[in-house]
Amino acid sequence: MEAVILVVDDEPKVIEVIKPFLEGEGFKVYTAMTGKAAIEMVEVHHPDLVLLDWMLPEMSGLDVCRELRQTRDVAIIMLTAKTDEFDRVMGLEMGADDYITKPFSLRELLARIKSVLRRVQPQTEKRDVLRRGELVIDEEKFRVWKQDQEIALTPAEFQLLVTLARRPGVVYSRLQLLQATMGDAYLNYERTIDSHISHLRKKIESDPSNPQYIQTVHGVGYRFGDQL
DSSP: OOOEEEEEOSOHHHHHHHHHHHHHTTOEEEEESSHHHHHHHHHHHOOSEEEEESSOSSSOHHHHHHHHHHHOOOEEEEEESOOOHHHHHHHHHTTOSEEEESSOOHHHHHHHHHHHHHHHSOOSSOOOEEEETTEEEETTTTEEEETTEEEOOOHHHHHHHHHHHTSTTOOEEHHHHHHHHTOGGGTTOTTHHHHHHHHHHHHHOSSTTSOSSEEEETTTEEEEOSOO
């Protein structure tokens, strides 16, 4: 099944270049030119991935990203002319799965899209369902339940949870977790993992201040509790 991509940018020339290129690569492509239109398009077309410009009329790309993260688990790649490290980290902490700075080549964009989709889409091989305490993690269906109640996770949060839950008790450094969830492009932004861990704990822990699933190993990183 072809992946569906929503391109959100207020520059018509950008859309005119990206849309036919991605369609030529086999993707189904929809477009939007404002933040509000992007939210509506996501609700109607359920894209697998959103290419989201940072600077948009009506509401910023960052606000769109924040709103989508509250209701959807769609993958998000931010498109922006901003190069400041603070802006990059902010975008990732708001839930973006990747970040590409304008100007970029179409081949670079395609590589980033394929990389993110590989991380967030179910793999072709059958994977076992992980059962950890009250959590049930279905890797193939990209779904998580706790006490029969489904939990909505972002792609990065899901990959982070799976990475830790596969090997309870094993300690992972921030760098290792960042590589598993975000890829090599963000190996200099290890602290973004702390933000993802915080969001994930709020969703899966009964008491996030005293986590049982994702435990901090001070000075090293994180591990999944092995006493569940």
